[in-house]
Amino acid sequence: MNSHVLVLNSGSSSIKYQLLNLADGSVVAAGLAERIGESGGHFRHTWNDHRIALDVDLPDHDTAMRRILAAFDEEGPDLTGISLAAIGHRVVHGGDEFSAPTLITDKVCDTIDRLSALAPLHNPANLAGIRTARSLFTDIPHVAVFDTAFHATMPEAAYTYAVPDSWRTEHGVRRYGFHGTSHSYVAGKAAGELRAEPGDVNLITLHLGNGASACAVRAGRSVDTSMGLTPLEGLVMGTRSGDLDPAILMHMHRSAGLSSAELDDALNHDSGLRGLAGENDMRRLRERAEAGDRRAALAREVYCHRIRKYLGAYLVELGHVDGIVFTGGVGENDAGIRRMSLAGLRDLGIVVDDERNARGDTWISTRGSGIAVLVIPTNEELEIARQALSVAQTASTFHDGI
Ligand SMILES: Nc1ncnc2c1ncn2[C@@H]1O[C@H](COP(=O)(O)OP(=O)(O)O)[C@@H](O)[C@H]1O
């Protein structure tokens, strides 16, 4: 049985990829094409000790995909020799239409395209990657794995916005939630750490990357999450504001004349850490804060203040919590953010061990802490590969059976 899966995570200006062997979960080859459509494009590919790192202009996703395939041809491994079992694509918005990984057809592409209105930063890029890959790999099953899927289990009270009826019924306005592949992967891993089945524990998972979201997981299922109709709501992110008073938009429209496109751009690209302190790289902000820069320190304080609000909300919503999980580039690496997010919560049963936290252990809570605090590296690519393989195998069994 062939167990190799190529995973493509196409972003608006990048394509990250991994070739995985699911027989043992190993990454065979991996790479990244970045600054697509901008100047100063860059490309990296790694396979064993074969490495390419190039500065190369990548005007569009098609060129970037061809560059990726050329790297497999030039440096290896030889994709034709491997014969892929599936290609897994990360798709951010699945709307109401997709709550499970799905074999991609022309009709599925049309639906992903239609959902672009709800995720304009992500879905068009995801789709560009899918279209190019499908035209280049015609004989291999392509599977879409949706960020929204894990959150399909949210109860109605959690996903319903209190807006006019027609907004909800005619315009699809509801909470969908994102980063589901990551939340579900780390929740599964955390249950293992707690020596429990996923169905037996309640968790709060914090995915803190460039985008960031919190998720309340009851017995292995998402029951609430901080991102909403789009990936703009909730936590403070690298360049996105997260929660704000919606009247700020009307105010900025009236007082500064900003159009809806300008508001969209400002809240998605010029807000969050960048809006607070001029840049979105948390490593730089930590260095600046440590050197006494007040704007950088405030940005980190606002970031943690928002995390604490969601922790409080989800502790109450779940009623009983077994573990809090940090993941994503910031969650996995920034001990200061973890410490500030959980400081002074002994009365709620949350006690962080400063030494373990500073070392970045998996368990960073003390032995006496009622709620375990865990740092678990996410692996969206592995999870996407597993789901893609499973769909491809089911499809081929079905195909063989008719
Ligand atoms: N050692 C570190 N300390 C603090 N922040 C880090 C560290 N390494 C990465 N980060 C931060 O993680 C963020 C990116 O997270 P990541 O999960 O890779 O994002 P994404 O997958 O959404 O692009 C950036 O803000 C980066 O500064």
Ligand SMILES: CC(=O)OP(=O)(O)O
């Ligand atoms: C949905 C989302 O915010 O994704 P990312 O963190 O990759 O931008």
Ligand SMILES: [Mg+2]
């Ligand atoms: Mg990520």
